[in-house]
Amino acid sequence: MKTKKINSKTFSKTHYQYIKKLKRDKFLIIFFRIFVLVAFLGLWELLTYLGVLDAFFVSSPSRIVKQIIALAQDGTLLHHSWVTLYETLIGFLIATVLGYLIAVLLWWNEKVRKVFEPYIVVLNSLPKIALGPVIILWVGSGTKAIVLMCILICIVITTMSMLSAFLSVEEGKVLLLKSMNANKFQILFKLVLPHSMPEFISVLKINVGMSWVGSIMGEYLTSKAGLGYLIVYGGQIFKIDLVMASTAILCVLAFGMYYLVSLLEKKYRK
Amino acid sequence: MNNILSFKNVNYFYQTKNDEIFALNDVNFDIEKESFTSLVGPSGCGKTTILSLTAGLLKPSSGEILLDGEKKIDTKKIGYMFQRDHLFEWRTVWKNITLGLEIQRPKDKEEKLKKSEELLKKYDLYAFKDKKPRNLSGGMRQRVALIRTLALEPQLLLLDEPFSALDYQTRLSVCDDVYSIIKSEKKTALLVTHDISEAISMSDKIIVLSARPATVKDQIMPNLEEETPLKRRENRRFSALFDCLWRELTNENQKNQ
Numbered sequence A: 001m002k003t004k005k006i007n008s009k010t011f012s013k014t015h016y017q018y019i020k021k022l023k024r025d026k027f028l029i030i031f032f033r034i035f036v037l038v039a040f041l042g043l044w045e046l047l048t049y050l051g052v053l054d055a056f057f058v059s060s061p062s063r064i065v066k067q068i069i070a071l072a073q074d075g076t077l078l079h080h081s082w083v084t085l086y087e088t089l090i091g092f093l094i095a096t097v098l099g100y101l102i103a104v105l106l107w108w109n110e111k112v113r114k115v116f117e118p119y120i121v122v123l124n125s126l127p128k129i130a131l132g133p134v135i136i137l138w139v140g141s142g143t144k145a146i147v148l149m150c151i152l153i154c155i156v157i158t159t160m161s162m163l164s165a166f167l168s169v170e171e172g173k174v175l176l177l178k179s180m181n182a183n184k185f186q187i188l189f190k191l192v193l194p195h196s197m198p199e200f201i202s203v204l205k206i207n208v209g210m211s212w213v214g215s216i217m218g219e220y221l222t223s224k225a226g227l228g229y230l231i232v233y234g235g236q237i238f239k240i241d242l243v244m245a246s247t248a249i250l251c252v253l254a255f256g257m258y259y260l261v262s263l264l265e266k267k268y269r270k
Numbered sequence B: 001m002n003n004i005l006s007f008k009n010v011n012y013f014y015q016t017k018n019d020e021i022f023a024l025n026d027v028n029f030d031i032e033k034e035s036f037t038s039l040v041g042p043s044g045c046g047k048t049t050i051l052s053l054t055a056g057l058l059k060p061s062s063g064e065i066l067l068d069g070e071k072k073i074d075t076k077k078i079g080y081m082f083q084r085d086h087l088f089e090w091r092t093v094w095k096n097i098t099l100g101l102e103i104q105r106p107k108d109k110e111e112k113l114k115k116s117e118e119l120l121k122k123y124d125l126y127a128f129k130d131k132k133p134r135n136l137s138g139g140m141r142q143r144v145a146l147i148r149t150l151a152l153e154p155q156l157l158l159l160d161e162p163f164s165a166l167d168y169q170t171r172l173s174v175c176d177d178v179y180s181i182i183k184s185e186k187k188t189a190l191l192v193t194h195d196i197s198e199a200i201s202m203s204d205k206i207i208v209l210s211a212r213p214a215t216v217k218d219q220i221m222p223n224l225e226e227e228t229p230l231k232r233r234e235n236r237r238f239s240a241l242f243d244c245l246w247r248e249l250t251n252e253n254q255k256n257q
Helices: A013-049 A061-073 A076-108 A109-124 A128-139 A142-167 A171-179 A184-195 A197-220 A225-238 A240-269 B046-056 B092-097 B099-104 B109-122 B138-150 B168-184 B196-201 B238-256
Strands: B002-016 B020-032 B036-040 B060-067 B076-083 B154-161 B188-192 B205-207 B215-221
Touching: A013 A061, A061 A076, A061 A225, A061 A240, A061 B188, A076 A109, A076 A142, A076 A184, A076 A197, A076 A225, A076 A240, A109 A142, A109 A171, A128 A197, A128 B154, A142 A197, A142 B060, A171 A184, A184 A197, A184 B046, A184 B092, A184 B099, A197 A225, A197 A240, A197 B188, A225 A240, A225 B036, A225 B109, A225 B215, B002 B046, B020 B046, B036 B168, B036 B196, B046 B154, B046 B188, B060 B092, B076 B138, B092 B099, B109 B138, B168 B196, B188 B196, B196 B238, B205 B238, B215 B238
Parallel strands: B036 B188, B036 B205, B076 B154, B154 B188
Antiparallel strands: B002 B020, B002 B060, B205 B215
C-alpha cells in the first residue's frame, strides 16, 4: 500500500470523506462517554429527588458534592486524601521495585527459579488479606501495616509478570548476543530488560489498581485516617454521603495515577 | 596457510533426557580464505551444529577445529547471521548495527563506526538510519542484519539459512546483494542452506553432508564463471549440477527414513 504524504490541499474527495467519517466517529464516542456519566448522575439525582430511591441509603450527587465541600472546608479532605495517597504511592513504589528485582534474580539463576517456583504460585493464589492479623502483630497497627499490605498485594504479581516477560525473550536473540561474545550482564541490559518494557508498563498499570486495593484493605484493618478509614467510619454511623464522597475522591485519585502511567507509556511508545 | 577454517576428525554428541544423539561423525573439511562455501544435507543432519561449533557456542566431543590456524576459537573473528534477522525492535537501524560494537567495545571503535556508516551508505540504507526496523521490508531487514554482522569486521561469516524467511522474489535479489557485499568486502562465508539452486549459484565449494550422524559425503566445486548468483542460474551446467546434487540428497533422505 502506498502511503501518501498528508497535505490537506491535495486530499481526494473520497479521502476527505474518510477523514470526515473518522472525526465524526471520534466525536460521537466522546459525546456518548460524557452522556453516560451525565445520564447516570442525572437519573440518580432525579430518582432521589422524587423519593423513588431513599437518599439516606443511596445518597445522591448533590449530597455527595455538599459533603465534599464540607470536608474541604474543615481541612479533613486534604488530610485523609493525602494519608491514603501517601500509603498507596509508597506501597506501589516498593512493591514494583522489589518485585522487579526479584524477577531479575530469578531470571539470572535457573536453579533458584526452579526452587522458588511453587512458593510463588502458592503466594500468588493466597488472598493476602488473610495475612492482615499477622501483619498487625508483627509491624504494629498504622501506616506500616497498611503499606505492608499494599506491598504484599502488588509484589507477587509484579514478580510473576516480569519473570514471564524476561523468559519470553527469543532464544535466537540470546544466541545472537552470545555469538557477539556478550556476557550475562549485557544480555540482561541490552536485550532482556528493553524487550520486557511493554510488559513493565502493563505491570505498572495493574499495580496502580492493586496498590489502591492494598491501601484501602489496610485501612479497613487498622487506621486512624485515610479514605478507607472514612469509608468504614461513614458505614458505621450510617452516613452514606460520607462513604460515597470518599469513594468519589478515590476514583479521581486512582484515575490520576493511571493517567500518569499512561503518559509514561505514550512517551515510551514514541 | 590459506585455510581459515579446518574441521579435523570432528565428532559431536549431544545429550537429551532420553538419549545421547550422535550428530557429527568424523567430519573433515577445509575452507579457504575469501571463498564462499555451502553446507547442504538432509534436514536435521547437523548443519547448524557445525556452525555452532565453529562459532564456539558448542565444543566438539572429539577432534579439532582450527580457526585461522588456531585451536582456541576467537569469537571476534566470526560473524553469525541467523535465519531470522533478530533486529531489536526498540532500537533504530543504526543502533542495531552498532550493537556488536557496544558489546565488544573494540579499541578501534571509531574506525569501525565509520566503516559501518559507509556500509549503510553503500547499500542504500543510510536514509533509514534513524528508523525503527518495523519500517523496513523483509529484504532490507536482512541487509541490515548483514551489516550488523559486518560491523565487527569478522573474517569468517556463518550464514544459517539467512534467506529462508523471505519470499522468492526478494530472496533472489537479497541473495545477489549479500553475495556481492561479501565478495566486495573480501570476506569468507560458510552458508547453510536447504536450497540446492542457492548453493550452486553462490558457492565456490559445496559440502554435501550425509544423514545423521553427519559426515562429509562429497565436495563439489561448481566453477561457474558468471559474476552474480542470478546470472549463474542461467549457466548451461547449472541444471546438470542441480540434478547431481538432487540425487545425492534424495539418496540421503531415503536412508533417513
